[in-house]
Amino acid sequence: MFAQIVKFLGLCEEECVFCGGPIYSKDQGYFCDTCLESLKPYHPIEYREIEYVSSYRVFGRYEGVLKSLILHAKFGAHVSLARYIGKVISPYLWEYIELINPDIITCPAINIRRYWSRGFNHAEEMLRGANVPFVKIFKRTGFGGPSAGLTKEERLKAVESHKLREEVIDLLEDKKVLIFDDVLTTGATITRLAELVLSVGALEVHAFFVAQAL
Numbered sequence: 001m002f003a004q005i006v007k008f009l010g011l012c013e014e015e016c017v018f019c020g021g022p023i024y025s026k027d028q029g030y031f032c033d034t035c036l037e038s039l040k041p042y043h044p045i046e047y048r049e050i051e052y053v054s055s056y057r058v059f060g061r062y063e064g065v066l067k068s069l070i071l072h073a074k075f076g077a078h079v080s081l082a083r084y085i086g087k088v089i090s091p092y093l094w095e096y097i098e099l100i101n102p103d104i105i106t107c108p109a110i111n112i113r114r115y116w117s118r119g120f121n122h123a124e125e126m127l128r129g130a131n132v133p134f135v136k137i138f139k140r141t142g143f144g145g146p147s148a149g150l151t152k153e154e155r156l157k158a159v160e161s162h163k164l165r166e167e168v169i170d171l172l173e174d175k176k177v178l179i180f181d182d183v184l185t186t187g188a189t190i191t192r193l194a195e196l197v198l199s200v201g202a203l204e205v206h207a208f209f210v211a212q213a214l
């Protein structure tokens with residue numbers, strides 16, 4: 001009700017895409033302050049084993065406001081939201097970077113069709129928002145669609161579409177690599193990326209995810 005009154009009075013132009021409440025801050029323009037303030041880091045008590053990954057951290061659970069933020073940043077193609085997510089996770093990501101002390105920080109590439117339609121790689125924009133320097137070491141081949149609704153075979157093909165850029169192969173020897181990604185689900189993608197990096201002589205692979213889907 002308050003939101004409707006505020007909107008009627010013209011005190012704000014936009015409604016929060018998550019709760020419908022008024023938005024006052026022009027920082028990103030899609031989520032209200034109440035929703036944004038509800039974002040809390042989550043520390044799972046037990047981290048599971050992920051093949052080829054020495055250690056990993058997650059910022060939060062893939063639910064509620066955080067899930068909505070990630071989906072809007074990705075599929076709504078809002079660079080400002082991707083940057084905002086980076087800003088929110090920045091202290092936690094930096095804490096982990098200082099702990100791991102990686103030689104190279106990177107993130108997965110998105111397929112070219114999605115890059116054309118979206119115009120940016122959301123993971124790269126999150127890293128920019130977090131003020132974390134990164135190196136692009138991956139590329140994607142083929143035209144993989146969104147992974148939801150794919151058969152097991154198609155999903156495997158999507159995972160295999162991740163490749164290393166030829167020009168960085170020599171750079172990875174004896175390096176400690178930190179891979180940043182938005183969501184951890186089955187771990188198939190991060191395992192594929194870690195395997196690629198280790199196959200050309202990298203020392204170890206660590207990972208940081210914005211959210212973990214349970």
Ligand SMILES: [Zn+2]
Nearest residue numbers: 016019032035
């Ligand atoms: Zn809200």
